[in-house]
Structures are given as C-alpha cells and as structure tokens.
Amino acid sequence: METAALIVVLVIALALFFDFTNGFHDTANAMATPIATGALKPKVAVMLAASLNLVGAFLSTEVSKTISHGIIREDQITPLAFLPIIFAGLIGAITWNMLTWLLGLPSSSSHALFGGLIGATLVGASLQAIDFGMVLSKVVLPALIAPFTAGVIAFLVTRLAYALTRRYDDKPDGRDGFRWGQIFTSSLVALAHGTNDAQKTMGVITLALITAGWQNAAHADPQLWVILACAFTIALGTYMGGWRIIRTLGKGLTDVKPAQGFAAETSTAATILASSALGFALSTTQVASGSVIGSGLGRRGSTVRWRTVGRITIGWVLTLPASAAVGAGAALVVVWFGQWGILVDAIIAVVIIVALFLRSRRSHVDSSNAMSEVADSGLAVKVTRNPPPTLRQRAARRAAERADAQRKGGSR
Template structure:
C-alpha cells in the first residue's frame, strides 16, 4: 500500500482514538460535580471540552515519551511501521469501546500502549519494545499513582470536614464546596488535556517519523497539536455518560466537600506527571481519588464490588488491547488486503458495540433516573387532569 495513504489512514484512526479517549475520560473531571449537583450535565461536559482543548497546548513532554520512548530505534531509525501503528490503534479503540459499554473507567492510555506493544511484537519482534521505559513510565506509575492519590484524597477529605466541623446552632459552611467544585473539576479537565491529548500527538508523531516525514527525536508539529486538541475536545463534549454514572455514583456517594478534595488531588497528580513526562492514566488517578475521598468521609460507604470490577478492568487493559493489536497486526502483514480486512472487521465490531449500547441507553436526559445497579428507574407520572376540551370530546 502507498506509504502516503497508510500514513493518512493512521492519522485519521489516531484522531478517532483521541475522540474515544475524550468521551471515555469525561468522567475523570465531571462525574463528581454532576453527582453533587454543582454543575448541570451538559454544562459540565461543555466546560470540560473547552479546557481539554486549552490543556492540549500547554505541554508536549508526554507526547515525546510516546513518540520516542516506548518503541526502540534501530540502525535505520525507529523500527515500528505505520501499518503496525494502524493495527495498534484498532486494538486500543475496540477496548475503549468495550469498557465504555460496560461503564468501566479503564485507562485509554494503557489501551493505546497495549495495542502498540502487541502490534510491534508481531510486526517487528519483542526486542523492539523498550521494556525499561514501559516499566518506568507506564506500569510503575499505574501501580503507584492510584494508591498515592487515594491517600492524598483521604487526608484532604478529612481536613475539609475537620475545618468545616458543624457546631450546634451554626452553619457548617460546607455548601461552599459545591461552588469550589466548579474550579477544582475545571482544573482536572485542564490537566487531562495536558496529559491525554498528548498521547495521540505522540502516536501521530511516531507515524510521521516511521514514514520518514519527520526527523527522529523531534516533537509534535503545531498542526498535530491542534488536530488532537480539537478531537479530544469534541469527544469530551459528547459525554461518556455510562462512565460518569459509575464514577459519580457507582463507587461511593459523593458530597461536595469530598468531591472537591478528590478533584484537587486528581488535578495535582496529573499536572505533576505531565511535567515529568509520565504517561499516567488519568482514569486510574481519578478513580483512586474518589475511593480515597469515600474512605475519608465518616458514614460514607465504598462499594468494593464495583471497585474490584474496575481494578480487574485495569489489569486486563494492557494484555487485552495487546492481543487485539497483535491480531490486527497479523492481518496487516498480509499487505493491502490485510489493511482492508482490519478496516472492515474493526468497523463491524464498532457498529455492533454501538447497536448494543442502544439496548440500555444512558444520556444526560436519564442520568439521574438510573439506580446504582445501572437500571433505569421507572417514574410514575401523575395523571393529567382532563381539560375542558377533553371533557367536551367525551360528552360527544
């Protein structure tokens, strides 16, 4: 297949992944303010979309980790080919949609890395993967970050409730946290843009380097940054309501004070990781902070069954997306016909997943009519009093 055509296909597919990353991870910033009523659902996702767009322009350190760290460079330059990147993206997108359908806040970042690693092993060989970089900048942060941010959120929640301790006959001042959440959740959305949008920038830059359109070791070009920023912003605005439901109500009941504590802990951790170039999972950070805040509020209950399902999803993400990326890479090795098969099979799978999602639709309209088990609650409507015109029709 013509090199220019496959590079164009990879860039298009990378932007589709960026779009799925946006709606998959909207919950990281906006689940808690929606759950506490601090922001209306559509307003919340609109604010998150704008701030993701802005955040994408603030840093490129994570993009450099993706484009120049995970896959080794050989004597002739970077070893991975655009076809293998194409296959890895298919694995990442399919896993993103599977976890979205299940309402599981899994890591889009790890889905991407898993897909690329699986495709690289099949297409080039296991020796082409920089396992030391994967361990240092992907796996270890994934293990450490949720625990660390959970502890920080626990302490922050305790402090928030201690400072606003209720005295008899006096207001406790905790209502102000609902307004503070607007700021803290916005900071999370901004930090998400500085981290997650860069991963797609890194993939596109990796593709341009592999295709010989950009020098090895160089960072993302401005048009790449702009396209990725726009794609993740549009994806964020579409909602991702299933995961918002899980993060906002599935793990613990969230009050404004603990929501503020969770969001500030999440934002601080993500911004620090973006500065250091760690390709951190914002989903894992946000989930850890929600659990930590739930433990920090007296009388709150953490739903460990749901937390276990989420943790299982985290464990499966890297290997599952790697297997799917490897399968797609095996087809891609067949040449142009393999690329066509990848596109056809991938399109069918995506279509089936979206059709399946229509069976139990979740949106901003019915978000508050769904119980913690994910079932729509049927609200009985009060019968409308017959109008004068109705009574005349009956008389006739």
C-alpha cells in the same frame, strides 16, 4: 511510496478517532463528582470540560515525546513494517475503549494504547523493538503508584475538609461552600487531562510521521497542525460525554458529597499535573478512581462499594493484555495478507465499532437518565423548602412533647 502515504493517512484518521474515544471515555474523570453533587449541570459540565481539554492540549508536549520517542524503538523496524504496526495497535486501543465504555467501566485509554502498540510490535516486529525499561519507568510504575497516591491525598484532604467545617455537622450536609471549590478543581482536572491525554495521540501521529520520513527523527515535538487536530478532536469527544462512566464514577463507587468531590478533584488535578510535567503517561482514569475511593474512605459514615471497585480493578488488570491481544491479532492479519491486511483490519475495526455502538442503544444512557440514577447526592447542595430539623431543634421538640404530656397527665 503511494502505499506508505495511504497508510499514514489511515493511521492519522484512526489515531484521531482514538483521540475522540479518549475524550468521551474520560469525561467522567473531571466531571463525574461535580455532576453527582449538583455543583454543575450535566451539559454545562461537559462543555466546560471540553473547553479546558482544548486549552490544556496546548500547554505541554512532554507526554507525546514519551510515545513518539520512547516505548517503541522505531530504528529497529523498517518504515514499511512499522506503519501497519501503529495501525494495528490503534485498533486494539479503540476496541478496548469502546468495550469498557459500553460496560461503564472507567478503564485506562492510555494503557489500552500502550497495550495495543506493544502487542502489535511483538507480532509485527520483535521483542527487541520494545523498550521495556521505558515501559516500566514511564507507564507501569506510574500506573501502580499514581492511583494509590491520589487516593491517599484525597483521603487526607477529605478528613481535613470535614475537620475544618465540623460546625456544620448538625446540618444536612450543609457544606455548600465546597460547591464552588468543586467547580474550580474539576476545571483544573479537565485542564490537566488535556495536558496529558491529548498528548498521547499527538505522540502516535508524530511517530507515524517520523516513520514515514515526513518528520525529522531528531525532533520529537509534534507539529502545529497535529496539536490543533488532536486538541479539537479530544475536546469534541469530551463534549459528547461518556455518561455510562460518569454514572459509575459519580455514584457507583460511593455517595459523593460536596466536600468529598472537592477533595477528590483536588487530588486528581495535582497528581495529573505533576505527571505531565515529568512526562509520565499515566492513566487519568485510574487517578480519578483512586481519588474517589480515597474520598469515600475519608468521610465518616461513607460506604465504598467494593464490588464495583473490584470490577474496575479487573478492568485495569485486563487492559494491557486485552488490548495487546487485539493489537497482536490485527498485526497478524497484516502479516498474513500483506498490505491488503490493512484494508481487512480497517473493515473489521468499523464492524466492531458499529456493533458496540448499536449494542449500547439497547440501554441508552445520556445526561437525562444518567443523572436520575447518579444525582441522589445532589440534594446535599440544594436548599429544600422544608429542611430537616437540626439536633437542637429535635431536642427542643422532644422536650416540648414531654412537657405537654406532663400537663395533660396532671390535668386528669
């Protein structure tokens, strides 16, 4: 019993650390485009996102039920065997989160978690312990449909936004009004992120409590202290800011202008809120990336950097199998060493996390140097002292130059 209690404590601690990595990994989903366009200052943006993540975590628990009472058939696994499986799955998810953060790839924390749990379950239990019907309907299909849907919505909203504001075409992207719209829509995305991603850690902790017999299996709702812990942890992680991924989403996919940012954030928020209401544990990162790509395609003259899109897509494809492989390896250690394997896994996890963090210090990215590379498009919402001339002004200048030249020619 004491061993089981210790494992539960370790699972809760590791789950909260995953929640923290989820926060800083996914800050870019809400705040990359408003930072890129200059609508929000970097530190203000992450503070706003953290606050709204905190609020959003209290608004819905549907996604947590998908994890705590969905993809894993816990009734087919003994409690003593299931707790190490959860622990191993979290190691797989955290490892992938840290690696993709180091590479600046906006991959899915959600799919890393699912992959880690599935891989650990396959090794630590059996194939029958996974509800593949639930995985397909609640995880895989939303992963395929949501980014495409968000991209189409962002494309259409971008086209509509530029069509309605066509009178500003002779100005240097003077659609400054979308700056305020971006602040609202990015705030909505941050709120939606809290309603979806914070729930996943709640689901994992609730699953551990049910497995240990500390919570009634008939009630999959997370307890109040679980909601509080997960809400504050993901908010703290969001406040830390994943600047590497903010740089990729803000500038790496396309040069984001205010109207594009507004369209992308609107699409992202709508898609995530709808999925949270339906209990779909989709990837907010994939939705945000799809929205940014769609907005880039929607603005005439904009260029989408397909090489970066390709790198991100490869990351998406590898997320489930890679995190599953790490989770399976961690579970295999437990199979080999028994209860001592959990301690070995914990030590290995700490070594991996510290090594990846130290590696990141060689090319440190924070709010100051990330923005120097991201915010070129921020000029779109700043009033310059000497703005470029309009088409009418340039035509008038050329006419004056020709008239002056004619006068000089006649005086000769």
